[in-house]
Amino acid sequence: MSTITLPFLQDLLKAEYPDVSIEEYEGAPGSKRGDNYTSMVYRITLKGHRNPDTEEKQPWTGSIIYKCLPESILRREAFKSDELFCNEVAFYNKIWPSLSAFQDQWNLAHPFKAIPKCFLAQNDLVILKDLKELGFVMPDRRQGLTVEQCYFVLKHLSHFHALSLAMKCYNPEGFYELLNIQDGISEVFFLSENEEYYRSYYTEAIQNAIAMVEQELQDCPDREKYLARFKSFCSEDTFFQTMVDMVAPREPLAVICHGDCWTNNLLFRYVNGDIAEMYIVDFQLARYSSPALDLAFLLYLCLDRQQRAEHMTSLLEYYTEELHARVTEMSGEHALDRDTLASMIQEEFRESSRFGLGIALDMYPIMTCDSDEAPNLYQAKESEITPSHECVKPVWTSNAACRKKMADLVIELVDEGLL
Incomplete structure (x- = not known):
C-alpha cells in the first residue's frame, strides 16, 4: 500500500466527505485466506474529525477497500493479474458509467444500482466503498447460497444483463465501443493462445477431479458410465478449446457478463432476517458472452444438487421473466417476445452446462477447502527460478463435501443428457 498517504486519502474522499479531516489510517487484510486468488484486498480504516475547524467538531471514522496486485510476481503472471486488473479498471472507468x-x-x-462506488481505478489498484461499513455481509463460501439468496441474485443479474441487450438495440455503436481492445473489457483466460500456458494447471485440476469422482462413486453401479463421460469431457486434447468455444459470444443474446458469479462476489444486507439489498463485486473476469455463462456459474457452483433438482426450472423462469420485463421497459416493441426469449435462454443454458462443469473442476476445491489449504496471497513468494505457469497449482483438497459436489454434478449432467 505504498501509494497511500494522508493527503492521498483526503483528496480521494473529499467529494464523498467534504466536511471531514482524515488524520489517521490503518490497513489490514480485507479478506480471509482462500477467499480470493488474483488480487490482494485490504480494508483501510480511517479516523478523523467532521467540521474540524468549527465548534461542531466531531470524531469521525470510516473505511475503504483497497484492492491491488499480488506482491508475488509469479502469482501475478500465473493468474494474469495485470490483465484482470485492466478488465476491472475498464469496467469501473468505462463500462459501468456507460451502462x-x-x-x-x-x-x-427501480434502476439497477448493485455496483459499489469506485473512488479510483487504475492499472495496479482499485479503491471501493467498504460495504461492510453499511452492514453488508458475504455468504460463507463453503455453505453456498440459499434458494432465497439465489432468487435475489438472479433478479439483479437479469437487470444487469438487460442493460446490454437494451443498449445494443438503441445505441449499438456506443455499446460495441465498450468492447474495444484498447480500454474495453476482453476475455482473459479462455483464449486459444493460452492453452499451452495453462496445460499443466488444468491437467492437475482434472486429475484431482477425476480422482474425487472415482472415490465417491466406488459403490455406484453405473460408475463406469459416469466416469467415461466425465473423462471424455476432461480430455487433455479438447478440454481447454471446449471452454474457449463456450465463452465465445453468441448473438443476439450476448451481454456483458460478470464472469465470476459465486458467493464471494455477492454481498447482502438484511433487515429483520430478510434480504433488503445486495451488491455484486469483483469484475476482473467480466466478459462479453452468453448470459447463460453467469447462470451456469451461479446455479452449478452456489447451489447443491438437491436445490437444483427442486428449484432449477422455477429459477430459470424467474430470471427470464425479470430479464424480459426489464428489456421491455427500455426497448418496448423492439424487445424479443417472452416465449422466444425463454426458448433461447433455455437452449443457451443447456449448452453452457458443460461450462459450469469446467469451472467446477477449479472452483469446487476453492469453495470447499480449509483456509490453510489455500495459498496465502499476503505472503510473497519470490523464487523466480520456476516459470510462473508451472509454479502456481490449483487448490487441492479431497474433503467429503468437494467429492460429493463434483460427483453429484457429473451424475446430474449425464442423467440429463448434457454430458
Whole structure:
C-alpha cells in the first residue's frame, strides 16, 4: 500500500466527505485466506474529525477497500493479474458509467444500482466503498447460497444483463465501443493462445477431479458410465478449446457478463432476517458472452444438487421473466417476445452446462477447502527460478463435501443428457 498517504486519502474522499479531516489510517487484510486468488484486498480504516475547524467538531471514522496486485510476481503472471486488473479498471472507468448513463435515460422506477462506488481505478489498484461499513455481509463460501439468496441474485443479474441487450438495440455503436481492445473489457483466460500456458494447471485440476469422482462413486453401479463421460469431457486434447468455444459470444443474446458469479462476489444486507439489498463485486473476469455463462456459474457452483433438482426450472423462469420485463421497459416493441426469449435462454443454458462443469473442476476445491489449504496471497513468494505457469497449482483438497459436489454434478449432467 505504498501509494497511500494522508493527503492521498483526503483528496480521494473529499467529494464523498467534504466536511471531514482524515488524520489517521490503518490497513489490514480485507479478506480471509482462500477467499480470493488474483488480487490482494485490504480494508483501510480511517479516523478523523467532521467540521474540524468549527465548534461542531466531531470524531469521525470510516473505511475503504483497497484492492491491488499480488506482491508475488509469479502469482501475478500465473493468474494474469495485470490483465484482470485492466478488465476491472475498464469496467469501473468505462463500462459501468456507460451502462448507468444509458439506464438513466429511461427513468426506471427501480434502476439497477448493485455496483459499489469506485473512488479510483487504475492499472495496479482499485479503491471501493467498504460495504461492510453499511452492514453488508458475504455468504460463507463453503455453505453456498440459499434458494432465497439465489432468487435475489438472479433478479439483479437479469437487470444487469438487460442493460446490454437494451443498449445494443438503441445505441449499438456506443455499446460495441465498450468492447474495444484498447480500454474495453476482453476475455482473459479462455483464449486459444493460452492453452499451452495453462496445460499443466488444468491437467492437475482434472486429475484431482477425476480422482474425487472415482472415490465417491466406488459403490455406484453405473460408475463406469459416469466416469467415461466425465473423462471424455476432461480430455487433455479438447478440454481447454471446449471452454474457449463456450465463452465465445453468441448473438443476439450476448451481454456483458460478470464472469465470476459465486458467493464471494455477492454481498447482502438484511433487515429483520430478510434480504433488503445486495451488491455484486469483483469484475476482473467480466466478459462479453452468453448470459447463460453467469447462470451456469451461479446455479452449478452456489447451489447443491438437491436445490437444483427442486428449484432449477422455477429459477430459470424467474430470471427470464425479470430479464424480459426489464428489456421491455427500455426497448418496448423492439424487445424479443417472452416465449422466444425463454426458448433461447433455455437452449443457451443447456449448452453452457458443460461450462459450469469446467469451472467446477477449479472452483469446487476453492469453495470447499480449509483456509490453510489455500495459498496465502499476503505472503510473497519470490523464487523466480520456476516459470510462473508451472509454479502456481490449483487448490487441492479431497474433503467429503468437494467429492460429493463434483460427483453429484457429473451424475446430474449425464442423467440429463448434457454430458
